[in-house]
Amino acid sequence: MDKIETKSRFTGSNESAPKISDIVSNGLCIGCGLCESIAGSQNVQMTMTPEGRLRPMQIAPVQAEAVQQIYRGCPGTRIGGLPDSEIDENSKIDPVWGPYRRMDVGYAGDEQIRYKAATGGVMTALASHLLDSGKVDFILHVAASADKPMRTERQLSFTTAQVLDAAGSRYGPAAPLVDVMQLLERKQTFAFVGKPCDVTALRNLAEQDPRVDQYCRYKMAIVCGGASELGKSQDVLDDFGIREQDLSLFRYRGHGNPGATRLETKNGRSFEKTYNEMWGDEAGWRLQFRCKICADAIGEGADIAASDIWPGGDPSGDDAGFNGVITRTKKGEELLASAIEAGALIIEGELGPRDMDGFQPHQVRKKQAVWSRLKGLERAGQLVPEVTQLRIQELAKAAGTERAEHEAEGTYQRALIGKTSEPEVRSELSSLTEKV
Ligand SMILES: Cc1cc2nc3c(=O)[nH]c(=O)nc-3n(C[C@H](O)[C@H](O)[C@H](O)COP(=O)(O)OP(=O)(O)OC[C@H]3O[C@@H](n4cnc5c(N)ncnc54)[C@H](O)[C@@H]3O)c2cc1C
Ligand code: SF4
Ligand code: SF4
Structure with missing residues (x-):
């Protein structure tokens, strides 16, 4: 497969100036919200599409300069890892797991954090410790919507109680960066906790705007197997015969590790599915396409990333909660040490990259496949992101030509039948074109 030698690229539309809608229609948007924040919500608004994806809908013209800033910041168009300045002689670089200082x-x-959180509560513990120790003013992350608990909203937490309320994994669409530019204007320090693609967006934005590193002091990521469309959650409602407006709680996991998916209604009924009932059948995951070509789902750009550590990748039952903790930067190492000293975090033992392979076989497979999948998209004439530092070409080569061809051809065939692209997000105003 000769195409594996070529360079990845994202050029925007060839015929005309790049448009935000090109990112969406080429299947590259994950709905982080950054473009709304850059363009302003009077021009671009994150919208839930009929397919159950959060996507930017343009409602007024956007200046060419803002479109360019979006293209440079969007995690659908540019994906990298840590800036060079964060890597030094104490960094090890694993071909699969990237730069790290300790695992x-x-x-x-x-104990309450550990119980309520998605896994062992490492993210919540670190975020709480940052607030308790006065290292940051607030935490930027996400939480269940108060009035529509199946949906997820960006959350600012100023107290440890607020951080704890937002603990747990939210598997549907989430747009934590929907007003990040406006948050920078507050001139308050904060830490970010989110998915690897969200951290990518922040790292991209930091290259253009020095306020990101000035105010966003810590960037932390949850290792991520992919974000589902809202339809996955709707399927759960349908299974139990519940209407969304009757819900008072939609918890995807937590209260034990992994804990059940639990729904409660305003009239006092409750319903549960085990983790394996939720995720046992991969055909029902309804993953967004961007996740299938995700060059960094393991938080390579984060100071610290946290994961599950189930042997083979699936839980065999509930336990008290144990995270894999990948500390990637000097700043992350200092935060970890400070949290351990304060008793906020317990470290039980060391891990290595090959242990992580055993816990996350799906991440290894994806990391090996992504380059070839991007080549399949290119072959079909679709736009692909610019990917740097993430070793995906080397990993594809190491996995062998036959596998690479299989992945590229599979993606190419899916592209031909429209499975790798998305419809434009339309409103009555969507005929407006960007001003260039
Ligand atoms: C969509 C998704 C897919 C995942 N896939 C994997 C996987 O393949 N392998 C694996 O090891 N782990 C995966 N996880 C991560 C895992 O569920 C735990 O989040 C992780 O182990 C950290 O656990 P914790 O107890 O430290 O988190 P907690 O202490 O519960 O903190 C979780 C933090 O993440 C934030 N958060 C939750 N959901 C989202 C979201 N959708 N977008 C942005 N921020 C969010 C919350 O606001 C909270 O601050 C996934 C999580 C999600 C949301
Ligand atoms: S990934 Fe984020 S920045 Fe890129 S188009 Fe989607 S919402 Fe906008
Ligand atoms: S798999 Fe990648 S693109 Fe999808 S939600 Fe996770 S980090 Fe984002």
Whole structure:
């Protein structure tokens, strides 16, 4: 397969000036919200599409300069890892797991955090420790919507109680960066907790706007197998015969590791599915396409990333909660040490990259496949992101020509039948074109 030698690219539309809608229609948008924040919500608004994806809908003209800034910031168009300045002689670089300084098994020192959180509560414990120790003013992350608990909203937490309320994994669409530019204007320090693609967006934005590193002091990521469309959650409602407006709680996991998916209604009924009932059948995951070509789902750009550590990748039952903790930067190492010293975090033992392979076989497979999938998209004439630093070409080569061809051809065939692209997001105003 000769195409594997060529360089990845994202050029925008060839015929005309790049448009935000090109990112969406080429299947590259994950709905992080950054473009709304850059363009302003009077021009671009994140919208839930009929397919159950959060996507930017343009409602007024956007200046060419803002479109360019979006293209440079969007995690659908540019994906990299840590800036060079964060890597030094104490960094190790694993071909699959990227740069790291240490890898550990850990969990929250506070039992309530450990119980309520998605896994062992490492993200919540670190975020709480940052607030308690005055290292940041607030945490930017996501939480269940108060009035529509199946949906997820961006959350600012100023207290440890607020951080704890937002603990847990939200598997549907989430747009944590929907007003990040406006948050920078507050001139307050904060830490970010989110998916690897969200961290990519922040790293991209930091290249253009020095305020990102000035105010966003820590960037933390959850290792991520992919975000589902809202339809996945709707399927759960349908299974139980519940209407969304009757819900008072939609918890995807937590309260044990992994804990059940639990729904409660305003009239006091409750319903549960085990993790394996939710995720046992991959055909029902309804993953967004961007996730299938995700060059960094393991938080390579984060100071610290946290994962599950189930042998083979699936839980065999509930336990007290143990995270894989990948510390990637000096700043992350200092934060980890400070949290351990304060008792906020318990570290139980060391891990290595090959242990992580065993816990995350799906991440290894994806990392090996992504380059070839992008080549399949290119072959079909679709736009692909610019990917740097993430070793995906080397990993594809190491996985062998036959596998690479299979992945590229599979993606090419899916592209031909429209499975790798998305309809434009339309409103009555969507005929407006960007001003260039
Ligand atoms: C869509 C998705 C897919 C995942 N896939 C994997 C996987 O393949 N392998 C694996 O090891 N782990 C995966 N996880 C991560 C895992 O569920 C835990 O989040 C992780 O182990 C951290 O656990 P914790 O107990 O430290 O998190 P917690 O202490 O519960 O903190 C979780 C934090 O993540 C934030 N968050 C939750 N959902 C989202 C979201 N959708 N977007 C942005 N921020 C969010 C919350 O606001 C909270 O601050 C996934 C999580 C999600 C949301
Ligand atoms: S990935 Fe984020 S920045 Fe890119 S188009 Fe989608 S919402 Fe906008
Ligand atoms: S798989 Fe990648 S693109 Fe999809 S939600 Fe996770 S980090 Fe984002």
